[in-house]
Amino acid sequence: MARPAAFDRTKALEAAMNLFWARGYSATSLPDLLDAMAIARSSFYASFGTKRKLFIECLELFGDRTLAMVVTDADNLPASALPRAFFESTLLNVSQRKVKNGCMMVNTVLELAGVDPELNLFATQKLNAIEGAFARAFEQAQANGELNATRSATELAKMVMTINLGLRVQSRKVQSKADLKSLIENSLSMLGLAA
Secondary structure (H helix, E strand, O other): OOOOOOOOHHHHHHHHHHHHHHHOOOOOOHHHHHHHHOOOHHHHHHHHOOHHHHHHHHHHHHHHHHHHHHHHHHHHOOHHHHHHHHHHHHHHOOOHHHHHHOOHHHHHHHHHOOOOHHHHHHHHHHHHHHHHHHHHHHHHHHHOOOOOOOOOHHHHHHHHHHHHHHHHHHHOOOOOHHHHHHHHHHHHHHHOOOO
């Protein structure tokens, strides 16, 4: 009979996700992970297998949380308010340290495109799921007459995600939340969704 893990797997996974988010896949070493997760090497291999498997699990967690946020907002806000809520939640309503990390999925695409097609595809699929949630919300709002149909719901969702990519990269270099807020306002204006 296997011994139960002597550590909190959820906390260890969260610590690993935060480390990968801050440093990326390639720059995160196994010793760094063991230290951040506060686990022994044997526990790491028994619980997570490999660094790659752990990274995929962390991407899954990050992507699922982000998608859940968009879906929850879509259920509770007018579709025209979704991009603002998304940008503010991910860029303004988090610690400065996390803002500087950008988006783990975007970072993965930038880091691993052309280097690791499997991990790049996994991150891209997570981003596409978020885009799909925006498209469904916009489509429903257009059908209900709540949102102008000058652009298709799919086009609008693609624009939101393209702006998200740019904002997330910008967040890694912009120093102040005031600057990010200005970028968000200008982006919403370009989308025709400024309040």
